[in-house]
Amino acid sequence: MGRKLDPTKKEKRGPGRKARKQKGAETELARFLPAAGDENSKRLSSRARKRAAKRRLGSAEALEMQKFPGAKPLPGKLPKGISGGAVQTPGRMGAQSLFHAAQGKKRPAPAHSSEEEGEEEDSEEDGVLSQGDLWGSEDSDTDMIDDYGADSDLEDEDEGEELLPIERAARKQKAQEAVAGGQWSEEETEEEEEEEKGSSESGPQKDDETDGGLQINVDEEEPFVLPPAGEMEQDAQAPDLQRIHKRIQDIVGVLRDFGTQREEGRSRSEYLYRLQKDLATYYSYGDFLLGKLMDLFPLSELVEFLEANEVPRPITLRTNTLKTRRRDLAQALINRGVNLDPLGKWSKTGLVVYDSSVPIGATPEYLAGHYMLQGASSMLPVMALAPQEHERILDMCCAPGGKTSYIAQLMKNTGVILANDANAERLKSVVGNLHRLGVTNTIISHYDGRQFPKVVGGFDRVLLDAPCSGTGVISKDPAVKTNKDEKDILRCAHLQKELLLSAIDSVNATSKTGGYLVYCTCSIMVEENEWVVDYALKKRNVRLVPTGLDFGQEGFTRFRERRFHPTLRSTRRFYPHTHNMDGFFIAKFKKFSNSLPQSQTGNSAASTPTNLDLPEVKGQVTPKPEGSSQPAKKARVAVKAKQQLEKRQHPKKASFQKQNGISKGTDSGLSPVSCDTKSQASSKVQDSRQPAREAEVIRRPKAAKKLKQKSATPLSSKKVAFRKQNGPKGTDTEVSVSKTQATLKPEDCDQSLQNAKGTEKVKQQLPEQPSRRAAFQKQNGTPKGLETSTMSSRGSSRPPAAKRRKSQSRGSSHPVLS
């Protein structure tokens, strides 16, 4: 429950205000004398004074004054003002500007200007109006005049209310003239400050009046006039938060009902641009991040989100069920003077702390390890992971250890957890926390997460809380508002993709009780969340499953120009303004096959490992260093996948021409072959690759084309390469995938050892990913004879490829693996 924009601020207005506004000067005077509202009356008086002064001086001056020094250019008005106000002393100008400034602060600039104009309008309405000024709502001007007096936030607080407005105005004028000698600027500042104070006080009132005026105006004309670009100057000079805040609300209101409330001649994008600038100023965001947020949220939510980020989330803690129960802990803490409540229906161990008379991180219960301070959103991924007893779990980015300890307590200290983090200093906190909480089944290590399947793999479940840009926890770290830009987000996304692929490879799909992976980030950016998940779906044999969390917003399946896999609806997003917890994203994968999808996809659809050809393949596949079973499995899977998808063509298969032809479905023979090639490739990789690479490079373009032609099947999702070839699959994904693939290439290489795909890559190690893909493509897609030659080239690097060629020529489905 983040703090929302509080419309109640303006609520002070009551029915009487409007009436007041609409009444004439007499009413105002009446107001002043009896001191209706202290400040109001003061302001009124000052305003009235000013107005009187203005009237005296003539509207012309007022026009001049309207412009803030160096502020918006109002060509129309200027001439008028100048002509009229030539006589005005600088002091007056200062006062006037202040006056305007004061008014402006209280109201949005347009209104402000309109007010001023209004004043002058009185005298020169027609002229001004005809100017077609942006500030426009001429009608409102008249209304504004009355408000004007009320609004006057001039400091003249010192003046007594007893004075008639006229007298006050006169006095002020005199003062200003006196000061005119160049000190008026100082006055301005002072006055501005005072005005601000006054305005803040009278702000609500003014707002009310303004709003009331606006409301009135809505009917008549667009109440809110978008300030011209020149307005920015003013902001740069002296950002008036009140005014900006008001303007934000106005713009949101206008945009909500754009058809009726828009100002003629101003486009929606101008309003949006203005809004973005204002929001960035008001909430201190960088432009990039704010732009991203505007893409992500509808306007009403956007403001709520920004407001929620200004306020910290409530402190929550998690009971350590290894040592105590929530009831007992709550009791003990209450006895110490902590005000707390259970967290919600969805958590059996969470408590939220409202306030506490003792430091919550220093109670004896804390030291004894009975609970852990943890954000509510951090409990969710572990609940989604649902670790069972006696399982092997990997927590890839565990610091500071909250999730790891939660996993341990759910497993009741059975099984083994490997808690890893790449940051040595933060690991110390992990050690400390785990020892304090009495977790005994954990090994703590200090690896880069991307090394994982190599170091040790075969886990039942993996939790990956990826390092991210932190846009969901802005309330904890406001620096994120300004120091994140496009590069950071993309860099994070890249790292996350690498880590996710490593994590997927570390899961043992054939685990009896598991095979699950939970990927989560504390970010709300689509680039780091849905995009990464979608990438993984294409690249590995995983599928998304429901997280088991029944609340939270569903992830996006499409966002702007991107399209994601439909199963992304089972992922969950959490926001600070809707759930009152840190922004979070959770996705749960199930790995259905240990092999790497060779070519196209390991989509969930393709999940069923192919059993065809497996026997053949097995025999042929040369045991890889990693494990002989793997290639065989992979081959099987690959085969199945291919067959199912039709499109799937393992790159290896591609090498076999027959495969190409068969790719559509029948590759039983092929798959084994491909596997073989893979395995072979892996073993041989280095040597043969070189020549092959070159050949392949050349081929790629060809292959790519071919594949595309061939690609008929929908699959594409998995492999970008295929996609390209396939064409039919999402286009943007291709692009993105290709990018990601490109970036991930090195990693792929490492991991490829296990996967046919990987082997392909490894073997080729071609600098360009696309080329690789092309190679695959060649293999896969083009049944045509081309492939053979190309394939051979691919494989040519390896002798097996040559063999394949032969085999291919001989007959199709015999996987001839050397």
Add this chain to the structure above:
Amino acid sequence: MRPLTEEETRVMFEKIAKYIGENLQLLVDRPDGTYCFRLHNDRVYYVSEKILKLAANISGDKLVSLGTCFGKFTKTHKFRLHITALDYLAPYAKYKVWIKPGAEQSFLYGNHVLKSGLGRITENTCQYQGVVVYSMADVPLLLKQKNRRVIAPHSERP
């Protein structure tokens, strides 16, 4: 990571024995599997064998911690027991000292305990005995070497 040498084992067990007497065997043979002590970076870890198997895959410089850290060996090869060992030693402690709730807080934050703060105490506890300090709710707080004198148990950490 390596098993403890004879010497180290002896030193360590001597220390532990101060608190739990001869119940050492209970530490090693537990109903849920055999546990052992392993030495890594001068720290002694108490791990079950299952964990040990997995941990063997992790290279030494990357391994940070296993299971529970019992204590460490100082440069002069004395063994210092850590608070983290409390959970394991407490059940087998020979001598126990209970302190009153009032004194518990101050004790927890590092101060000594006056004799008046003692709730109850196992009989026959001699001076300078290693004891496990409990709160009145039977929550083990600390391992201390007890000084029978009025002032307080020595806060000499075991």
